[in-house]
Amino acid sequence: ALVESSKRAAAFQAVADHLLPSYTRIGVGSGSTVVYVVEAIAALGPSVTDSMTFYPTGAQSEALIEAANLRLQYINKLAPADQLDVAFDGADEVDADLNLIKGGGACLWQEKVVATAARNFVCVADFRKLSDRLGKAWKKGIPIEVLPIAAPRVLGELRAMGARDPQIRSGLPGKAGALVTDNGMWIIDAPFAPLRLPSDEGEAAEGEWTVDALADRLIKIPGVAEIGLFSGKNGLEVASGAQKPVAAYF
Ligand code: DER
Numbered sequence: 001a002l003v004e005s006s007k008r009a010a011a012f013q014a015v016a017d018h019l020l021p022s023y024t025r026i027g028v029g030s031g032s033t034v035v036y037v038v039e040a041i042a043a044l045g046p047s048v049t050d051s052m053t054f055y056p057t058g059a060q061s062e063a064l065i066e067a068a069n070l071r072l073q074y075i076n077k078l079a080p081a082d083q084l085d086v087a088f089d090g091a092d093e094v095d096a097d098l099n100l101i102k103g104g105g106a107c108l109w110q111e112k113v114v115a116t117a118a119r120n121f122v123c124v125a126d127f128r129k130l131s132d133r134l135g136k137a138w139k140k141g142i143p144i145e146v147l148p149i150a151a152p153r154v155l156g157e158l159r160a161m162g163a164r165d166p167q168i169r170s171g172l173p174g175k176a177g178a179l180v181t182d183n184g185m186w187i188i189d190a191p192f193a194p195l196r197l198p199s200d201e202g203e204a205a206e207g208e209w210t211v212d213a214l215a216d217r218l219i220k221i222p223g224v225a226e227i228g229l230f231s232g233k234n235g236l237e238v239a240s241g242a243q244k245p246v247a248a249y250f
Contacts, residue, residue, distance in 0.1 A: 021048050024052055049070055095133055144227050
């Protein structure tokens, strides 16, 4: 109850602070916290939301938008230079620099495309997600979306990089065998030692990475489609001029 009420409070505050009535294009992330974001948006009523269009990040997000009777559209309908005004999404962990681990809900690939298509990206996360280093609170590993046939080779690369027992995410209890994403891919969860912040002193130990160095390395592994590390270096600032998440709500 405490966690759910904190998710809901964070979501309503984030919408109050960052959904301006003048906005027309809004990205909607995935997971359980974003359910409250959509509830808060719908609560604004048709006088506000009728002029808005909502862009999903996967099947769950699409269903949320439809269930709330909000106007649904897909980002392939945008012109290449078009941007969303804001995208709201959850996270599995948020560090002091607002770098995120995302992908607990296996929706990270489309989430990152939508997040980087937005001028503003607002992360909504309950207090459990706040951490001074990524990997301290979220211990299941960095979610990585991979081409299924390449998964064994990616696992080998991850072990060589110091990942601790990386695993292909199972579909159980819903599905025997590997979980399959909205994009027909698999997810590998790769636990690393807590990630260093640029401000950390001293040499990195074996298998210890900074967010940016790890992100730059992971994305290059053949067979990796996208990674569940959101930081300024892999897209949020470069692709669309969007800054790091403008705010994280706990
Ligand atoms: O998959 C994701 O990145 C989601 O945003 C998700 O991990 C956040 O999940 P939660 O809001 O259910 O904690």
